Amino acid sequence: MKNIDLRSDTITQPTDEMIEAIVNAHNAGRFGDDVIGEDEVVNELQEKAAKILGKEAALLVTSGTQGNLISLFAQTRRGDEIVVEDRSHTFMFEAGAMASIGGLYPKPVKGERGYILPETLKSVISPDDAHYAKTSMVVIENTHNYAGGAVIRPEQVKALAAMAHDHGLKVHCDGARLFNAAIALDIPAKKLIEDVDSVQICLSKGLSAPVGSIIAGTKEFIYESHRTRKKLGGGMRQAGIIAAPGIVALEKMVDRLKDDHENAKMLYNKIKDIPNLVIEEPETNILFLGLQNLSISQMKLSEELAKENIKVYGGYGVRTRIVLNRMVDRDDIERISLALERLLK
Ligand SMILES: Cc1ncc(COP(=O)(O)O)c(C=O)c1O
Structure with a gap:
């Protein structure tokens, strides 16, 4: 009897085309040392991802968790406060790393189907007073896993981001399943992240790549993220082996x-x-x-x-x-x- 595995979309095996893409890139001599920017396949994936996501630049990282952490650490300072939905992945399922590794203080708030209402955000931003930690970021999870794969709409993202930016906060989107949201709404994924400062998308979930996530944002953000990725031990060498299936994931697996x-x-x-x-x-x-x-x-x-x-x-x-x-x-x-x-x- 066939095994039916419903535990996660991360259990998806790479497709034949993904394995062929690795072999073809190897035969064409396209792998190099990505820590010094010399893996052609990684560079191709990053350029493609930045274009699809409508951001200036993108970076391949090892996992969704690492991508979220890099995005947080690269845009905040130790001791800052981060507003998170109280059932979000960044708060519940990243082993407390934002606090233990990054020195960030998570401020969990209740959302509606995973969405933090702008008024809720406003009500928890700390005053500009020496008694308080500085509230410097809000995280949006789209789709929202714990809310049952709930989709956050572009107008909701816009409203929350406007409130955040009005108060000097950065906005990060944990878009582990951003393409699921885009497909459900029948809109390009970039429409869901126009107003956010950084985004993380997983290649390794429904898109079926074996490993890897992408983070994207401004060139400045990605420049800073390179250093942060290195600090977290995420600098990889012939990472084209991961990037080749990642390209197939973005080109062939979204629809x-x-x-x-x-x-x-x-x-x-x-x-x-x-x-x-x-x-x-x-x-x-x-x-x-x-x-x-x-x-x-x-x-x-x-x-x-x-x-x-x-x-x-x-x-x-x-x-x-x-x-x-x-x-x-x-x-x-x-x-x-x-x-x-x-x-x-
Ligand atoms: C919403 C969400 N964000 C982030 C992640 C982390 O991804 P990874 O398992 O690649 O670290 C997951 C993984 O399940 C997730 O569901």
Whole structure:
């Protein structure tokens, strides 16, 4: 029986075309030492990414977490305060690195479906007074993982960024799944980040590249980010091996994200009427299952699904997360929904 892995879109295997791109670049002698800027494939990826994202410059980094941290550290000073949504990746899932490595003080606030309202931001910006840490940045996560792959719209980004900039704050977008938001809204990704100072996008999630993220912003930001990346041990040598699949990811894999969104919707429609299942209609590729008054626990549900070769993260908070991805097809949706119906009866 096929293994269905719904734990994350990070489990996606590289495509044949990605592996061929590595071999072709190797045969063409295009790899070099990227720490000294000599890997042609990395340079090509960075130029392409900057163009797609509508920013002056871009930089390849090892991971989404590293990209977020570099973006924060390159634009703030130790002791500064960073406003984050209280269920955001930067706050919850980066091992506290903004504080422990960067000396930054996270100020978590409640959002609405992952979006920090501009008035909320305004209300938590510290006064310009020596008693307070300086509030110097706000982070937007788009799509928002914990809010169920929620999409933040360009007008929302604009409004929040305007409030931030009016108060001298920088704006960083954790766009690990920015292309999912763009595909859901049917707009170019750059429309979602016109007003932000820096953005991080993951090549290694639904876009299926094996490794890597991109950060983008002004030339000055990227110049500073080079040093910060080095400090974090992220200077890589023949990094074209990572960049070659990254180029395929940006060129060939963005449009297919809509398949994941359609599959998420199809699964939702099949299971939404199961009594006591708390589930919201997905906008993109992430679904959270809440179980109310059911005799089965989240952990038990994931164990039972695992017996049927269906893997989910049970007990993600108090919910089970399901992430649709390229390795899951329409037939699998049928199998997942039948298994859930049976187990949640
Ligand atoms: C919203 C969000 N931001 C950042 C990251 C970090 O990416 P990485 O796992 O590559 O460090 C993730 C990873 O799951 C994520 O979901």
